[in-house]
Amino acid sequence: MRAWVSAAAVVLLAACGRTASSPALTIAINAGVEGDALKTAANEWAERNGTRVEIVELPYANLFEKELLDLESRTGAYDVIMMDDPWFPRLVDKGNLAPLERQPDEDFLTSCLDVCREPYRTGTFYALPYVGNSQLFFCRKDLLDKQGLGPPATWDEVLGAAKKVGAAEKMYGYVMRAAPGNAVVTDFMPLYWAFGAEMFDGNGQPVVASKEAIESVRFMLELGKYSPPGYTGFNADEVSAHLLQSTAAMSINWPAWIAAMDDPARSKVVGKIAFTQMPSARRKGVAELGAWLLAIPGASRNKVRAMEFLIWATAAAQMRQAALRGNPPTRRSVFMDAALRARFRAFPAQLASLETARPRPRTPQWNEIENAFGIYLSQANAGSISPEDALARAEQEIAAIVRRGK
C-alpha cells in the first residue's frame, strides 16, 4: 500500500512540476541563420514578459514534415511556426492555420505580404513575413571591369561574360546548382521566367514543355559548359564555395551568403562581388521569392499570446534587430534605414529584388511538382536526356500530380 501511495505522489508531483514550468509559447523554427534571429527575439520577448518560450529548432529538411504533421493531426504542439513561403499553400490548406485578426500595416513589402494570403494576393491573411529573402545575381565586379564589361543585364551578356572571364582568368565563368529537387528548380526559375515560359496556364494545367521553356533549358545547358564539373550535384554550399574561393565568377545566390562573401575569414573575394538584379531575356528578369513567414496553427491553445508575439517580432524595431543579426527584412522602412544601409552594402539591391520577386506557383502540391520537375532538369544537365524530352516527361509527371490532387 505504501508503495502505491509513494508512486501516486511521484506522479502528482511530476504533473505539478510540469504545469508550473510549461511554456507560454512553443515556437517551431528553422535551424539556420533565419531561425537564429527569431530564437534570440523569442528569448528576449519571454524575458520582457516574465514567461518562458520553448524553441523547437528543426533542420530545413524536417521542419515542413513536423509542422504539417502537427497541423493535420491538430495536436497544437506549436503555437507559432516558421515556414518557407512555398510551403504556405499546403500548410494553410483545410483551415490548418489561424486567420490573422488584424491587417498588416503598409510598411511590409507587397511581394512578401501577398504570399501570406489565401487565396494568393487577394485572400485572408494567415501569416506575417519575417525574413525577406529573394535571389540576387552575384558577380565578380573586379574581373568584369578588367574585361571592360559591366554587371550583366541580360542572360546573353551573362553567357558572353562567362566565356570571356573564364578564359582570361582560368576559372569557371559561371556556377549553378543543379542537384535534383529544390536546388535545380530554384536556380532555373529566373531563367525560365525571363525566357517567357510559365508552368501553368490560366486553367491550372501544366504548360511546362513550351517553346520558350525548351529554349530556356537549352540556355541553361549552355551556361553549364562554363560551370565546374559535377555541378549537376551542386547545392548552395558548393556554389558559394566556388565564389568564396574565387574559382567561379558569377552565380545566382541568396542574401544569406552576402555576409560570407565579405568576411575575410571565409572569403578570398572580400569587396569584389557585386550584388545585382536578375538578368533579363525576352522578359525583364525577376528573382524567385523565398521569404520566411510566421503563422499560428489553428489548433494552438495560446492564440492570443501567439498573436502578440507575431506582432512584436515583425514590428519595425524588432525587424531592425533581426537585420543586425543577419536576416533580410520584409519592411521598407528597415531597408531605408540609413545606419543599416551604411552597414549592409547590398540592401539597395535586396530591396529592388524583393519588390519585383516572384513566388513559386501557389499550389499545395508544389513539393511534389518541384521534385518531378527537378529530376528531369537535373537529368538534362547531366546530359542523359534532351531538353525536349526532359520537359515533355516533366509535363507528363506534373499533369499526373495535378490530376491526382483534384
Place this chain on the structure above:
Amino acid sequence: MTATMRRAWPGVPWVAPAVLLLLALSIYPLIYSVKVSLTGPGGFTLANYTRLAQDQLFLRALLQTLAYTAVALAIEFALGLVLALLVDSLVHGRAFFRAGLLAPMLLPPVVVAVIWRLIYNPQFGVLNGTLRTAGFDTSRLTWTSGEQSALLSVILVDVWEWTPFLFLLLSAGLQALPQEPIEAARMDGATGWQMFRDIVAPLLKPAMMLAILLRSMDLVRIFDQIFILTQGGPGFATETMSLYIYRTAFRFFNFGYAAAMSFLGLALTVVFARSLVKLMRTAR
C-alpha cells in the same frame, strides 16, 4: 478450462504487458498502414497498388535498389571473407587488426556520409586533391556529381563502412570451426586453396548465409547515406526505394501510396529472406 489452460493462466498477467505493448506499437500500426494503403478519397481502393506498376520513377528506384544491394553485397562479402581469412591466419596481432578493421562500422552512417561528401567534392575534396598532387587529370572525376559514377560512388562508401560487419560475422564463424578436420587435411598435405574449398567453405556456409541475410536486409533499406550524399541525384541516378517512399510520405504527404510501396518492399525482402533461410537449413 482445460488442464493446460489452467497451468498457463498464472503466466498470463506477466506476459500481458509485453503482448499489449507489441499490439500497440507493432501490430496495430501494421494493420493501420494496410488500411491506409487500401483507402482513397472515395473509400476502399486498389489504386495505390495498381499505380506501382505504372510509376516509372518507382520502378527505376526499385531496380536501382536491387542493383545497389547486389553490387554492394558482393563486394562487401568478398572483402569481408578475405579479411577474415587473413586475420584468422595471423599468429600475432589479431586483436589489433580486428579492432582497427571494425572502426568504420562504429561511426554513425550520417557522419560517414558527411565526411565522404567532403572527400568526394570534385574541386575541394581530398580525393581529387590527392590524385591531382599525384599528377592525375581529375577534370572528369566528378564522383557523386556524375550521373555515371554516382551510384558506384555511394556503393563505395557503403563498402567502406559495412565490410567490417561481414568481416566480424565471418571472423566469428571461422573461430567457431572445429579444428580437427582442418588439422587432418593439413597432415594429409592439402594446399591452402583445397582446405578452403573442401573444408572451411562448407563448414562456414551457415555463417556466410547469416551474414548475407543480415546485410542484404539492411542494404534494401538504404537511406541515410544516399540522403546526405546525393539526395537521389544527379537526376534520378541514386534514388532508392526508401528515399522515394520517404519523399512520398513526408514531403508529399501521400501516406497511402507510400504504404503500398513499403508493403511491396517488405514482400520482396520476405521472399528473399525465406529463400536464404531455406538454403541455410539445407547447408546444415
